[in-house]
Amino acid sequence: MESTAASHLLNSVVEVVARITSHALTDKEKESVVEGFRSFNKRLERIGSRNSLRQLAIESQKWRRRRQTPRCQHEDTSCVQNSIRGFIKAFLVGFGVKAGLSAASQLLSLRAFTRPRLLLSGFSRDTLGFAAFLSTLIGSYKAFLCAARHIRGSRSSEYTNALVAGMLAGLVSAKLDRNRSRRTAIALYLCTRAMQYGCIWLFERYVAQQQTEDDMIRRRLMQRAHSINTIIPVGPRRGRVTEAPPSPDCSAKTMPRPTRGIGALGGPGVEAAGGDSGGSSGGFAQWAIEFTRKYASSALMVVSNVGLIYPLVFHTESLSRGFANLLMVGSGYDSLNPRRELNGFKAIGCHVVGERAGRGIPAGMPTKAFFSQIPFAHKVADALDSTIHHDHVACGVLHPHTTSCTLGVAGTFLRGLPYAMRLHIPFNIAMLLLFQSQRLLKNPVGTLRSLVKSTVQSSVYFTLMIVGITNSTCLFRKAIGRDAVGNYILSGIVGGLAILVERPGRRGELSMYCFLRALEAAWDIGVKTGLWWNVRHGEVALFAASMGVLMSIFQNDPTTLSLTYHSTLTRIFGEN
Known part of the structure; x- marks a missing residue:
């Protein structure tokens, strides 16, 4: 009796373990577990097992049959498992990366050696909130995508599924990050990316449609030319026809590209197909592709620089503080104003527009004495030499x-280049170790040579951009004899070039970063001037819409994305 009870108890335990394992493991793992249970079952046969292995095998077969006609593309996991695993993995990775970056910054600043507790600053509520935001975003996206596929059917549009899943995931997760400034920055960044890849996707669809229309026109012309040249009545008897040799001008290889529109098909003969077609079809599309590929990032950088120098001078409070510090340190302006306040640029703006517009520094009056009498500039007057006189306020601020x-x-360039080198050397080394470590091991000399070249190239670009934004205004000021708003717009263009x-390869990323900051400043200026107003939780809606667009493109047309960005999204969201 006791042996029977023990047999039932042990068999029940094994059955419970088998059921739990069948829900927690993937199909491949189930098969290995089945083999283990089979070997263990041989020992349980004498005490009357209740076929726990058979039930586990049946469930595994069910999952295998489901996988033959799947609605979802994830393999070896159920939809629930896929979502939970994505959530847990993203939480651990997000928390670890955020805490690791915080500890690394403390080590690089050398403060952690005197205050070791700073290494634990990354294990904070802010880090926990960021990890919760990232994990909820990824886990909920996977869950919503699977739900949309099951609700709408396996043959439903994946564009709509990914769009809806991305928007819902953005709405659910956005408020979990309590740092509003970071939340807004992420929303703006994703918005710029959605605009970029959305335009590329639309343009690719336009080119594909034009190519399809051209192919249809070409086929119709070939059919018409073939029918005219092959059915020619000859001989005295009526109705007798013979086939004439096909005209070499109407062959598929020599058929000229037709004119777009009705003119290509007009006329009773085939003259529309012969001769000069008046321009190759798709010429504009091809030109637009080449122009976009070569100059789109440069044009975007020019527009972004204009959008950055305008708030720097005329709406200083609207400029991102981080970008303002970058400009001040890179140009050496922080030596004039150690507290890094933009009072000097505010003074320039007051003398370009408003009551003081067009006024220069009176002849014979030292710049320091004049600065001590005007708004904002008096805060930087102490750093000036009392014997130097400048003709314009901007000259006194930019080269005091x-x-x-x-x-x-020359002074701005010489001060900015070392700073740019200090900025780019650790960044490029980190990128090399993270993404090109194999290349470094295979070809260390060539890789290091490329590293030095790219670092110098990036540093020179950064320095020239700052010189163009700030000091090129002196050139335009001398050309027209006074300060004007147009001077700073032109200097923004010069800096962008x-x-x-x-x-x-780096122009696109840099242009998008500057465009993001310019877009942020433009929005703030519009709010302050009354052109539009802030919408409560507007950054959440912007984040959700951007996520929907990006996920729809990433899920269905990944070739639209750049290789780096596609690789990044794949690492974050995985294959869905």
């Missing part, structure tokens, strides 16, 4: 230690 604009340009010095 010399009256020569040429020497001011410095992107041509940078490697083509």
Whole structure:
């Protein structure tokens, strides 16, 4: 009796373990577990097992049959498992990366050696909130995508499924990050990416449609030419026809590209197909592709620089603080104003527009004495030499230690280049170790040579951009004899053209970063001037819409994305 009870108890335990295992493991893992249970079952046969292995095998076969006609593309996992695993993995990775970056910054600043507790600063509520935001975003996207596929059917549009899943995941996860400034920055970044790849996707569809229309026109012309040249009545008897040899001008290889529109098919003969067609079809599309590929990033950088220098001078509070610090340190302006306040640029703006517009520094009056009497500039007057006189306020701010604009340009370049080198050397080394470690091991000399070249190239670009944004205004000021708003727009264009010095592969990323900051400043200026108003939780809606567009493209047309960005999204969201 006791042996029977023990047999039933042991068999029940094994059955429970088998059921739990069948829900927790993937199909491949189930098969290995089945083999283990089979070997263990041989020992249980004498005490009357209740076929726990048979039930586990039946469930595994059910999953295998489901996988033969799947609605979802994830393999070896159920939809619930796929979502939960994505959530847990993203939480651990997000928390670890955020805490690791915080600890690394403390080590690089050398403060952690005097205060070791700073290494634990990354294990904070902010880090926990960021990890929860990232994990909820990824896990909920996987869950919503699977739900949309099951609800709408396996043959439903994946574009709509991914769009809806991305938007819902963005709405659910956005508020979990309590850092609003970071949340807004992420939303703006994704918005710029959605605009970029959305335009590329639409343009590719336009080109494909034009190509399809051209092919249809070409086939119709070939059919018409073939029918005219092959059915020719000859001989005295009526109705007798013979086939004439096909015209060499109407062969598939020599058929000219037809004119677009009705004119290509007009006329009773085949003259529309012969001769000059008036331009190759798809010429504009081809030209647009080449122009976009070569100059789109440069054009975007020019627009972005104009959008950055305008708030720097005329709406200083609207400019991103991080970008403002980058400009001040790179140009050496922080030596004039150690507290890094933009009072000097505010003073320039007051003398370009408003009551003081067009006024220069009176002749014979030292710049320091004049600065002490005008708004904002009096806060930087202490750093000036009391014997130097400048003709314009902008010259006194941009090159306070010399009256020569040429020497001011040289000084800005010489101060900015070492800073740019210090900025790019650790960044490029980190990128090399993270993404090109195999290349470094295979070809160390060539890789290091490429590293040095790219670092110098990027540093020169950064320095020229700052010189163009700031000191090139002196050139336009001398050309027209006074300060004007147009001077700063032109200087923004000059600074943007410095992107041509940078490697083509990096132009797009740099342009998108500057465009993001310009877009942020433009929105703030519009709110302050009353052109539009802030919408409560608007960054959440923007984040959700951007996520929907990006996920729809990533899920269905991944070739539209750049290789780097597609690789990044694949690492984050996985294959869905």
